[in-house]
Amino acid sequence: MTDIKSAPAVKIEKIHKRFGQLDALKGVDLTIEQGEFFGLLGPNGAGKSTLINILAGLLKPTDGQVSIMGHNVINAYQAARMSLGVVPQELVFDPFFNVREMLRFQAGYFGRGRENDAWVDEVIENLGLTDKAHTNMRKLSGGMKRRALIAQALVHKPPVIVLDEPTAGVDVELRQMLWAFIKQLNNDGHTIILTTHYLEEAETLCERVAMMKQGEIVALDTTANLLSKLPGKNLRLTLGQENLPITLLPMLKNGVNGIFTLALTELNQIEYALSELRKANVNVHDMQLIEADLEDVFMSLVGEQVAQQYLQAGER
C-alpha cells in the first residue's frame, strides 16, 4: 500500500480514453507532487476536461491507472474522492437552496457533520460570500455563483483541488481575489491543478505546466524551463496610425491598434527592424524589448493556428 504522506498528489499512468472511434486520450502519463501549483493547458479538444473528469470519477478510462494521494480512482474511489475537490467549468447549481444550505449538504455528502460548520463559514467568509449566505443560488450573479462553486469544492478540506477554467467570464477584480485565495490555499499545503485559457495566469501562478494537444502531453516542465527553451525575445513597437513596412511582416507576431509585436530570434534583428522603419519613414512612438512568454511556448508547441483559437477563446 502506498504511504499517503509520500504518495504523489496525482499519478496518471498510460491513460487512454476512447469515445467510439475518437481517441480522446492517447496514453497520458503525468505525476503531480503534493503541494504543487500545476497548470494544464491546451486548445479545445486537447483532452484536458476528459483527463479531469477521469480524475474526478465522472468518466471511466478505457485503459490505464489514476490515483489521487495514493488512492486508485476506481478501486479505492471513496478515499480518492475524499482527497479531491473539483471546481467544474460550467456554472451549475441547485436552484432549491441557499449558499449556506448547499455548502452544508455538500460537506454532508463527504461524511462531514456539524463539527464542519465552522469551516464552511470560514470558506464563505474567505470567498466574500457572507452577505449572500442566505441567498438562493438562483438569485446569485455569475461571479457569485463561481465563488459558490469554489466553496463547494473546498467544504471537505481536500488536499488536492482541481480548478477547470475557474476564471472564464469572471471580471478582473474577482479574478484577482480568487487567485489570492487559491494561492493562499497552495501556501497552506493544498495541491492545485489548474486549467485556464489565460496563459498569463498560468505563467504567473503555476510552478509546472503540461501542454496538451490531441490527447497527448506535448510539453511537461517547470514554467521557468519551458520559457528558457525559447531564447527569442519580442520587440513591441507602437506606431500610431502608420502601418508596419512589408519587409517586417515575416517577423510579425501580432498587431492590434497600431501596436505591433515582432518575434526576434537574435538581438541584432532590432537594428534591421529599425532601419526598415526608417527607410519607410515610419515614426516609432514607443518601443519595448520583451522576454518570450508562455504564449510563445504554447504557440511553438501546439501550432499557431490552434493557439490563436485558444487565445481568442480566452479573451471572450
Added chain:
Amino acid sequence: MNIIDDLISPQWRGTYTLFKKELFRFWRVAFQTVASPVLTSLLYLLIFSHVLENHVQVYKGVPYKAFLIPGLIMMSLLQNAFANSSSSLVQSKIMGSIVFVLLTPISYVQFFIAFLAAAIIRGFLVGLSIYLVAICFVDLSIVHPLWIFIFALLGSALLGTFGIIAGIWSDKFDQMAAFQNFVIMPLTFLSGVFYSIHSLPPFWQAVSKFNPFFYMIDGFRYGFFGQSDISPWMSFVVVLSFLLGLAWLALKMLKSGYKLRA
C-alpha cells in the same frame, strides 16, 4: 433533524444528507408536490362518488365512496413516489448539479437508498394527507392496518425505483413525461382504482392481471375492507417480485454509471 445528524455514523452521513436534501427539495415546493395531488384526489372523490354512489356497489356493505378512497390514496402515492425520484434526477442531470453528488464518496447503493427513501416518504405523505382529509367526509374502516402499511411501502418503493430508472434513462423532461403519461397513468387508471376487475369482461379481467398496479391497489384495499379481488398474499408476492426486479435493474444501471458516468 440535528439530533439525527449527530447519531448517524460518518460512513452513512453522505446517504443521510442526500436523503435529507431530497426531502427538503420536495418540501420547498410542497404546494406542487403534496397539496396539489391531495386536491386532485379529492376532486376525483367528489365527482365519481357523486355520479356513481347510487349506481355501483363493488363489495357487499361497502359504499362506493368508501371503496374509492383506498384506490385514490394508492394512485396518488404511486404517482408521487415516481415523480419524486424521476423529476429530481432529470432536473439535476439537465441543470448539471448531479455532478455535486457524483463527485462524492457516496456509493451507488447509498445513492439508490437515499433517492428511494425520499420517494417513499413523499408517497406516504401524500397518501396520508389524502386519507386524513377523506375521513372527514367518509366513514372508512381499517380491517388490516399491517397490509395497508406493507402495500403502501412496497408500492412507493416500486414506483420510487421505477422513477430512478426513468430519471437515469431520460435526457429530457419530455422523455420523463412520456413515462408518466404513457406508462404510469394508463396502468394506474386500468388497475382497479375506480372499479373491481370482477366488473370487467373476462378478457379484460385476464389483461388486468398482467398489470402490477392492480396487485398494489387490490392488496392495499384489502387492508381497509378485508375484501379484495384476489388474495393479498398473491398480491404481496407479485409486487415484491416486481420491486426486486426493478431494484436489480436500477442498481445495475447505477453501478455501471449508465448515462451518469460515461
